[in-house]
Amino acid sequence: MDKQTIYKKQTASKSSRTKPAEVRLDELMNAAEALFLERGVEATTITDITDKAGVGKGTFYHYFASKNDMLTALAKRYTEQFVEAVQQAIDACDAGDWAGKLRAWIHANVETYVKTYRTHDIVYNHHHHHDRSNQAKKDILNQLSEIIDGGVAAGIWAPAEPRVVTLLIYAGVHGATDDIIAAQLESHALFAQNLADACLKMLPARAEN
Numbered sequence: 001m002d003k004q005t006i007y008k009k010q011t012a013s014k015s016s017r018t019k020p021a022e023v024r025l026d027e028l029m030n031a032a033e034a035l036f037l038e039r040g041v042e043a044t045t046i047t048d049i050t051d052k053a054g055v056g057k058g059t060f061y062h063y064f065a066s067k068n069d070m071l072t073a074l075a076k077r078y079t080e081q082f083v084e085a086v087q088q089a090i091d092a093c094d095a096g097d098w099a100g101k102l103r104a105w106i107h108a109n110v111e112t113y114v115k116t117y118r119t120h121d122i123v124y125n126h127h128h129h130h131d132r133s134n135q136a137k138k139d140i141l142n143q144l145s146e147i148i149d150g151g152v153a154a155g156i157w158a159p160a161e162p163r164v165v166t167l168l169i170y171a172g173v174h175g176a177t178d179d180i181i182a183a184q185l186e187s188h189a190l191f192a193q194n195l196a197d198a199c200l201k202m203l204p205a206r207a208e209n
Contacts, residue, residue, distance in 0.1 A: 028053045075123035079136040097153035103196040110192040158206040
């Protein structure tokens with residue numbers, strides 16, 4: 001290793017130590033995510049990650065025991081960011097607009113998934129996304145359950161089995177979005193609108209006395 005390279009590594013290491021811990025961690029994870037997307041997980045080494053982040057290996061091992069440990073953290077971050085993006089769309093609706101909230105949940109799920117599916121596939125293909133105990137699925141399902149249960153409590157909808165409808169809408173939205181990703185469909189907004197129309201038909205209105 002030449003002197004210039006050594007100097008750059010030392011300078012980067014000193015600079016990284018002056019940053020807050022959460023900034024260093026975020027930059028390290030951003031570097032790993034970018035490399036995983038570019039090269040794949042198996043082809044990316046810890047040295048590659050620390051070099052791109054401009055930190056030493058000691059910084060990596062301060063936060064993570066291994067590359068798999070980092071993948072677990074990336075999966076958790078991905079889920080948190082996904083749920084937050086969907087929640088922001090829901091919160092933009094009026095408090096009692098349950099149909100609007102459901103449409104917002106569907107639109108945000110479609111748009112966010114389409115934009116981030118490559119990261120999704122990387123972090124979850126290594127963590128058995130279809131495991132029945134998957135926490136990411138639970139978090140997103142909880143958002144949907146709150147909307148459907150809220151509409152039922154408000155007397156807007158009266159499905160015989162709210163939980164069954166919740167599961168069907170969840171599976172349908174994510175399965176349908178996988179299909180448009182594979183088809184490379186450009187009009188996501190129209191697709192999401194049609195999908196929301198179909199999902200709302202699964203929620204019958206309460207019968208008038």
